[in-house]
Amino acid sequence: VKHPLSNRWTLWFTKPASGKGDNWNDLLKEVITFESVEEFWGIYNNIAPVSGLALKSDYHLFKEGVRPEWEDPQNKHGGKWSYQFKDKRSVNIDELWLHTMLSAIGETLEDEEDGEVMGVVVNVRKAFFRIGVWTRTIGKSIPGRGDGDIAGGKGRSPEKGKEILQAIGKRFKDVLKLPPQEVVEFSGHTDSAHSGSTRAKAKFTV
Ligand code: M7G
Numbered sequence: 179v180k181h182p183l184s185n186r187w188t189l190w191f192t193k194p195a196s197g198k199g200d201n202w203n204d205l206l207k208e209v210i211t212f213e214s215v216e217e218f219w220g221i222y223n224n225i226a227p228v229s230g231l232a233l234k235s236d237y238h239l240f241k242e243g244v245r246p247e248w249e250d251p252q253n254k255h256g257g258k259w260s261y262q263f264k265d266k267r268s269v270n271i272d273e274l275w276l277h278t279m280l281s282a283i284g285e286t287l288e289d290e291e292d293g294e295v296m297g298v299v300v301n302v303r304k305a306f307f308r309i310g311v312w313t314r315t316i317g318k319s320i321p322g323r324g325d326g327d328i329a330g331g332k333g334r335s336p337e338k339g340k341e342i343l344q345a346i347g348k349r350f351k352d353v354l355k356l357p358p359q360e361v362v363e364f365s366g367h368t369d370s371a372h373s374g375s376t377r378a379k380a381k382f383t384v
Contacts (some may be wrong), residue, residue: 180214184285187212187297189221190246192236202247211242218283227272231302239279240297240312248367252314253296257366257381259347260299260310261354271307274354275300278309281353287311288346295346311350316366316381317343340382347384 189209209225212218228237238246248254263269281287282298294313301308317340334342343364351362361383369381 180216182214183212183218183283184290185283186242187218187283188240188242188244189225190236190238190240192234192238194232194234206238206246215283218279222276222279228275228300228302228307229272233302233304235302236299237275238297238299239282241295244296246297246299246312253312253367255316256296256312256314257316257343257364258299258310258312259343259350259362259364259384260308261351261356261360261362262306262308264306266305266307269307271300274309277353278311278350281349282311287349287353288342292342292346294342309354311346312367313343313346315339315343316364344382344384347382351384 188211191207191209193205193207195205210221212221231237240246244250244252246253263271263274278298278300282295285295287295294315296312296314299308299310299312301310318336347362347364351360354362356362364382366381
């Protein structure tokens with residue numbers, strides 16, 4: 179018996195750069211797409227755990243049809259909630275990433291009608307592990323787009339849009355089991371792209 183997921187999901191991997199000529203596109207690899215709980219476990223049990231990945235590796239788990247890039251049409255007006263675990267030795271990153279993936283494929287990060295969650299990402303870096311949740315919008319109208327497409331769908335008020343994103347941030351913070359005093363930050367991808375890094379100015383926090 180296979181237990182179908184609400185969406186089909188694709189796992190991606192970013193290989194660590196080997197030389198100076200490597201660009202983002204050469205390093206990003208599509209791994210596999212699945213549609214059931216059983217397939218998920220089959221894949222999970224056969225790939226390297228995050229704790230076993232080299233520095234500068236990433237796993238990305240995104241809805242099928244969405245590339246884990248700022249440039250994807252479904253991401254380019256969006257942003258992400260993210261948190262950096264700076265004490266790499268004390269954190270159980272494998273368990274936190276597993277719970278993050280389960281919250282994505284189990285659709286518990288948002289209400290069904292929100293349609294905000296595009297995917298989840300883990301980055302292995304020298305000084306930290308970072309886990310993020312990518313959202314389709316940034317909780318306000320997109321300038322120059324004129325169709326009022328904000329969090330939760332077209333025709334939502336900016337207040338409601340921000341509320342939806344805040345709710346996703348809170349659920350994500352729970353998944354990561356972070357204490358209240360820790361801060362999870364939201365930033366728009368446009369800021370990330372312009373600053374040349376994900377360390378862009380946070381728009382809001384939970
Ligand atoms: P990062 O992995 O998000 O954060 O970005 P880090 O600075 O903590 O490692 C690292 C670099 O990867 C960026 O400066 C970009 O060169 C590249 N990169 C990352 N992302 C998510 C993208 C993307 O979506 N599109 C493009 N073109 N490059 C990206």
